[in-house]
Amino acid sequence: MELAGLEAFVAVAESNGFSAAGERLRLTQPAVSKRIAALEQHLGRRLFDRVGREVALTEAGRALLPRARRILAEMDDTRRALGNLDQAVGGRLTLATSHHIGLHRLPPLLRGFIRSHPQAAVDIRFLDSEHAWSEVLHGRLELAITTLGPAAPPLHAVPVWDDPLEFVVAPDHPLAARRRASLRDLAAHPAVLPDPSTFTHRIVAERFAADGLSVRLHMTTNAMETLKMLAGVGLAWSVLPHTMLDDSTVVLRVPGVRLRRRLGYVTHGGRTLSNAARAFMALLDAAAKPGTS
Known part of the structure; x- marks a missing residue:
């Protein structure tokens, strides 16, 4: 079984298509299709169902995928180990x-x-x-x-x-003139934060939860620059790394609260x-x- 065929198989499975797999592998779509066809012939099993432009793993394909990943990972590991010999x-x-x-x-x-x-x-x-x-x-x-x-x-x-985090609002936000706020004050206003699945969101949400509060989430985005823009135009308050602070937002001091990421x-x-x-x-x-x- 050729590694090139397994690489093409994994790329198609993870990219959900032959064209996207070709871009990932820097190959043409026909070249990817040829490798998949050769692998299917070698194994005697169809690996993908093709319906129009959509592809889906067959039962055989689902069984092969984790094994193919392990084989490719072991080969990459072997190449690195041998390549390290010359320092x-x-x-x-x-x-x-x-x-x-x-x-x-x-x-x-x-x-x-x-x-x-x-x-x-x-x-x-x-x-x-x-x-x-x-x-x-x-x-x-x-x-x-x-x-x-x-x-x-x-x-x-x-x-x-170490990455300290700051609570920020727009210069014309209702809390901006005070320059200080409590978590309860912030909980009364909408927030824009990274997605709840992210480490940063958990840091914020867990601190509010420790005081029996929840964040009033308006929307999410994982791009910090976008969060900065949304807070700066007054949509909601947010939390930004100290390294991103400038005049577009006002930092709110929250006594007794220090948030930071690693x-x-x-x-x-x-x-x-x-x-x-x-x-x-x-x-x-x-x-x-x-x-x-």
Whole structure:
């Protein structure tokens, strides 16, 4: 069974289509179809039902998918282990990060890595933290640089940055003139926050719940820049990282309440990391030292 066929199979299954799989693999759609047809012939089973442009896994396809993922992950692990023998920092480093971290934390680290290791190719994927953790867990990414939540084996989370959060409102919001508010005051007004499934939303909601309060949620979006805009135009109050504050919003001081996130990186404890990943982690570890921004 050729690995190329398994790669095409997993790509079609995860992309829900041959065209999207072709874009992911940098192949034409006919090339993807040819690989799937060869794999189906080899296995003697149809793997996808094709109805118009829609594709769905057959029973055989559903049985093969987790096994195909494991085979591909083991091969990637083997390639990295063998590639590490020469100690060179090269090849492709595939990592995920959020837009916020990518904009506000990573640029100097990326610049330093690219200059120090020109033979390495960096493939950056912008994902929500929870999605990035899932990609690391399933072996599709070596490294995720995200907001950190509770980590359990086989995932390993390392804090790098402390990220204080501030309650913000528009300059003309009813609470803005006071510059101070209680959680009860905020609970009486609508909020815009990240999705309830995110680590950041949980931090906020759990703090309100500790006082027997709930957040009056108006809408959600996981893009911090969008939250900043929505709060700035007066739609609702929000919570933003301290690094994003400017004159478009007013910070509300809430006595006795200090919210903060931990930002850092996540790896899979059972996977062999490439030399490129280890080199980038060394930069992250250096950034975590006191006095380093």
